[in-house]
Amino acid sequence: MRPKTAAKWLAEYGTLEALIAAADKIGGKIGENLRTALPRLPLSKDLVTIRINTPLEVGPTDLHQRQSDNEALLELYRRYDFKAALKELEAGGAAPTAGSAGEAVADRGQSGERGQSHYSDPPPEAFSAPGEYELITTREALDAWLPRLREASVLAFDTETTSIDPMRAQIVGVSFAVEAGKAAYVPVAHDYPGAPTQLSRDEVLGALKPIFEDASIAKLGQHAKYDINVLSTHGVNVRGVAFDSMLESYVFNATTTRHDMDSLATRYLGYTTIKYEEVAGKGAKSIPFGQVDLDTATRYAAEDADVTLRLHQALYPQLQAEPRLLKVYEEIEMPLVPILAKMEQRGVLIDIDELRRQSQQLGKRMVELQKQAYASAGHEFNMDSPKQLQAVLFDELGLPVRVKTPTGQPSTNEEALEAIADAHELPRKLLEYRGLAKLRSTYTDKLASNVNERTGRVHTSYHQAVAATGRLSSADPNLQNIPIRTEEGRRIRQAFIAPPGWKIMAADYSQIELRIMAHLSGDEGLLRALGNGGDVHRATAAEVFGIPPEEITANQRSAAKAINFGLMYGMSAFGLARQLNIDRGEASDYMARYFARYPGVRDFMEATRSQAHRDGYVETLFGRRLYLEELASRNQARRAGAERAAVNAPMQGTAADIIKRAMIAVAAWIETRDDVHMLMQVHDELVFEVREDAVEAVREGVIERMSGAAELAVPLIVDVGVGANWHEAH
DNA sequence: GTGGCGTCC
């Protein structure tokens, strides 16, 4: 059950007056929909009427900041094609108004004309919170709410727990809001001296379960995946999560760094929320939420649900006004939420003994290297400290400084050590030590510590609103940067295992970003090189060097590969030269030949840059949008960086869209099977555990759905590997 | 909290 959109309501009633009259007659119900449709309240006479008719008082957002109130009103009318009212307003003119809006208009001069006033600084006015927040501690009070929850057009909910790790969290209370300003908190496990009697967790979850599990009741959360996971560990399988204010903000403008509720409330509602630290303290002095007194807890928890609802009312209409963004939100991001939740809950089985064995081996070798390094330097020092390393290498040993850090210091990174490795024995020792130290601290030891004692698995968190391009990210632990390049690192993957009778299956897209570049650019040469199904880099080398593919040398192939990848990142001839360890002239020559053979690629990149400068954003194939504020920067380096990002984002972002679509298709297919689970996503790869007897069927089904996730001008090729562990599956 | 470094796609 979705609320009607503004356009539908206005179409139905014809005039704003008629709509308001209808709202008056029916009262809250229409008011609810109206609020969803028109969350902003321009200070015009017409909309003051709405304000009176609805309890909502959302602060002005970007629309009002960058335009006068009357202009904002006009834009709303235009957006909803509300002709009669528009004419009326035009007759009265749309003179700019004074005050904060005027300042914002001035601010707009920097970027507004290029559409970058899409969002702006926090609005000056707050809505008049708090609303009516009810504390529920009796069965009667809870029962009185149940029908309201069922009948809500959108049910906002939130859980309060004992941990930010959903796999370990215990629920201490649940809150919900059904209309702005009307929210409730149901504590179930607050325990402190003098704590009032509360309903039990079992009784409350038992009463709410039919509602949470009813897919026809549209639910809303802020970062709902967390609450879905928490409720899942409590035996409640949440369905029907149709909205998530965090993802609405992310799709609306992914460039905004933070999409947490406090930031969003400030930004879009002009409202300062109660901070968690204010009620529970922070650091060593913090107390569990269950020890927060019920009055304070109610103000905090009910506000969470209330603000979530208000954010949705502010953000969702803005998405509705952008059909392509709305599609990304409704058809990609929201369907992905329960899928990611499931992957996180399932986790990946880890062979912890294997990790321990590897850790010991690494430690042994590190001690040897340490001794050798001390002897080589003539004294002991901390090999993990770049600062001490710098003193030993460049001050004491007097080795030449070939590479500097961005702050101008002599660098001790891999490139720097390689550059002086022939002049002294120490750099080699350091290089090997560094590699091993990295493997042990970041992978073998850390991964082992992340294994959940209850499940024997690692349960990563996939962050859905972090990467500006639309990619997912993974944390705690990060499963998207497990080593693969070197054999000793790659062995870490031997610890990612399947249970007895099951296999690990890894399915990855072959050169997906290159294929997207071919598709978006339409370059005939590149399309041909990718359409033939052969070795793309070899084919590129053949084109660039003008010789048959079979005569291409290893060096020529790797040069072509470096160009193929480098171009997608906006690399220059200088960068290519460094990458391939050749001189700049040669690198320029390669790139010139590349562009001569693939002129469509050059044109596409140039077109992307100019479109980005014109609009202030770039888009993926599916309409996901990335704003690039720094395109307008006066700082040349920043501007150049933004241009590279502008060229890269459509490819990286389209790849992200495609694999997300694939995940949705695959998840729908495997939903009714009990012989396969999707475990991991690593940008162009999906990893499953598959029962042995189902391997062939699943291989076929997964390839079909991943390949079919987009129709490009070149085929989407998927490679599949199967093995006892992730290492073998590649 | 920042800088340096290193892992992945």
Added chain:
DNA sequence: CAGAGGGACGCCACT
């Protein structure tokens, strides 16, 4: 002329 490779997460040292 200067600067020169996109997007992440996380470890360690150091302030």
